[in-house]
Amino acid sequence: MILETKYASGKNTVRYKKNTGYSNHRELFDDLKDFQQQRDDNNDYSLQVVSPPAGYNLVFEDTFSGNSLDLNKWKMGLPFGSFYTDPDEHGFYFPEDGKLDPNTKVVSVNGGRLNLDCTWYPKTYNVDHLTGIDQERKQELLSNCNPNIAQVYKKSQYDGFTINYGGGAVHSTDSWHYGWFEAIIKCPANKHMWTHLGLHGVDFAPPEIHIVDHKSLDSATIIQPLPNIFHGAVSPFSPQWGTEQLGWFAPNLEYTMHLFKPKRMNLFAGPDRLVQYVCHWTPYGIAIYYDSILYRYYTAEALNSLYNNNLNFTNVYFQIANGVTDCYSEGNNFGDDHPYQTARLEVDSVRVFQQ
Helix, strand or coil: EEEEEEEECCCCCCCCCCCCCCCHHHHHHHHHHHEEEHHHHHHHCHHHHHHHCCCCCEEEEEECCCCCCCCCCCCCCCCCCCCCHHHCCCEECCCCCEEEECCCEEEEEEEEEEEEEEEEEEEECCCHHHCCHHHHHHHHHHHCCCHHHHHHHHHHHHCCCCEEEEEEEEEEEECCCCEEEEEECCCCCCCCCCEEEEEEECCCCCEEEEEEEEEECCCCCEEEECCEEEEECCCCCCCCCCCCCCCCCCCHHHHCCCCCCCCCCCCHHHHCCCCCEEEEEEEEEEEECCCCEEEEEEEEECCCCHHCCCCCCEEEEEEEEEEECCCCCCCCCCHHHHCCCCEEEEEEEEEECCC
């Protein structure tokens, strides 16, 4: 039950603190942590939401009421390929049909939820025999600028390379320019999980607005949501190619101003309750809300690369994924069970509003 609804404008907004980059807003972090501590003290698992400002209309909604994914609204997998380019990030792959085999799904809909699973299911790839969405990637993989990476794929022409975990991922068929983007989800519970909820450029990326990049590391239950915003150019198709370097904002680093010892806000009982996550993207800035609280606001000036007049910013699609942490190595202890039976990401609803 929703006990309290707040609005993203006016005096009802809770603990509004403006942040425009790497400023050290200790008071904001203390407020955020106090809010979660209050939930803990009161054993409060209720869903609290913030609503879009007046004048915003619903343009997209999925409450996953059927028994299968609505393929008019979603595509399965990730649009760039089923695995990352860098072999150091081969912790997971995302099948484009949502299946590891005919009987094993990592994308399913039931009980009013979209379920994205992560399962131990090793798959061996050969760069000469890529299929589906990966077919166009051979040259990209073999000509990677890092010779050590390229060597992995050249060697795979003979031996192949294996990725151990298959994960569920979806991205929207529609795309939007500016708006209020929200998802209500329950994070997975297991060690070394990677939960991703974000907005990605349709024509090229960056831009990428990562609403949630959660990595559970050595704790199966501590949820530390990490929003970050990638801007600039890494693609020759971007109008900013050659003029802008890739940059990113990671608000969790701001509390101590120490790159290697960040103090993040922990969400109370993140894997045990539904939490609303929101990105409000306007011509003036980007606001990120967690659990009904404004977590960060970046002005257009602070994100100049995203608001460059020559770029005019590509449309974005919604993307949701569940995998193991991207820094994969055989020595890591990924959870206590195979096949990750508790590592389900549950999505209750996704909505987009625009003016």
